[in-house]
Amino acid sequence: MVIxxxxxxxxxxxxxxxxxxxxxxxLHLSLWPIVESLVEVLSDNEVVANLKIGDSxxxxxxxxxxxxxxxVNIVKIEGHDDLSLELRLSIVGRxxxxxxxxxxxxxxxxxxxxxxxxxxxxxxxxxxxxxxxxEVLPAxxxxxxxxxxxxxxxxxxxxxxxxxxxxIEERVTREEQPKLKLEGLNxxxxxxxxxxxxxxxNIILKSQIxxxxxxxxxxxxxxxxxxx
Numbered sequence: 001m002v003i004x005x006x007x008x009x010x011x012x013x014x015x016x017x018x019x020x021x022x023x024x025x026x027l028h029l030s031l032w033p034i035v036e037s038l039v040e041v042l043s044d045n046e047v048v049a050n051l052k053i054g055d056s057x058x059x060x061x062x063x064x065x066x067x068x069x070x071x072v073n074i075v076k077i078e079g080h081d082d083l084s085l086e087l088r089l090s091i092v093g094r095x096x097x098x099x100x101x102x103x104x105x106x107x108x109x110x111x112x113x114x115x116x117x118x119x120x121x122x123x124x125x126x127x128x129x130x131x132x133x134x135e136v137l138p139a140x141x142x143x144x145x146x147x148x149x150x151x152x153x154x155x156x157x158x159x160x161x162x163x164x165x166x167x168i169e170e171r172v173t174r175e176e177q178p179k180l181k182l183e184g185l186n187x188x189x190x191x192x193x194x195x196x197x198x199x200x201x202n203i204i205l206k207s208q209i210x211x212x213x214x215x216x217x218x219x220x221x222x223x224x225x226x227x228x
Contacts, residue, residue: 001111001115002109002115003110003111003118005108005109007105007106007130008103008105009104009133010101010102011104012100013100013102018102019075020144021141022089022091022137023066025044025045025046026041026047028129029062031129034052035049035050037049037050038050046064047062048060048062051083053122053125054120056083058082060082060083060085061079061080062077063077064076064077065078071092072090072091073090073091073092074088074090075088075089076089083110083111083112084111084112085110085111086108086109088106089105090104090105091103108125108126108129
């Protein structure tokens with residue numbers, strides 16, 4: 001025998017905001033009065049928890065999955081081990097009088113060796129979960145949107161700072177190094193032109209030396225000096 005309880009809710013919220021929040025496994029478990037404690041968090045979508053339903057204690061492995069059937073978003077939480085528990089939420093977005101509306105239909109089924117003993121406690125659990133969800137969901141979504149906006153803002157700040165830093169670094173690397181001033185020397189930055197200037201200077205220098213020698217010396221002395 002399987003214990004089945006169904007419920008439905010309507011929220012004046014956009015389904016795009018509702019779905020991500022209702023896809024959080026730990027949010028649901030925090031609203032379940034039957035959850036005593038979390039034993040182990042295996043991932044964002046998988047945990048092991050201790051349950052207490054009436055006088056019965058059990059350790060259950062829960063997993064959440066999200067899918068879509070036509071326009072209906074399906075959030076399913078399955079728990080297995082000491083007992084079998086399944087929550088199925090069907091979530092649909094609508095627009096009423098120009099405002100967003102989200103309809104949520106829930107179905108909780110529990111299978112255990114003590115169904116008759118657990119049945120009244122399951123009904124209490126479902127009612128408490130539904131009331132808590134109606135009470136906290138708008139505030140949770142508001143906090144989630146605020147946190148999301150802060151993350152986007154941080155990313156924008158980082159994105160705007162990085163190019164500025166890069167520009168500054170490029171400016172520093174491209175900035176001309178201070179040049180050594182050598183008065184009386186005309187040094188070009190072109191190596192080929194520099195070689196030409198050196199060659200021309202040597203020619204002029206040799207020419208001046210020869211001219212001086214020719215003016216000061218003559219005859220055999222001139223020949224001896226030129227051969228050195």
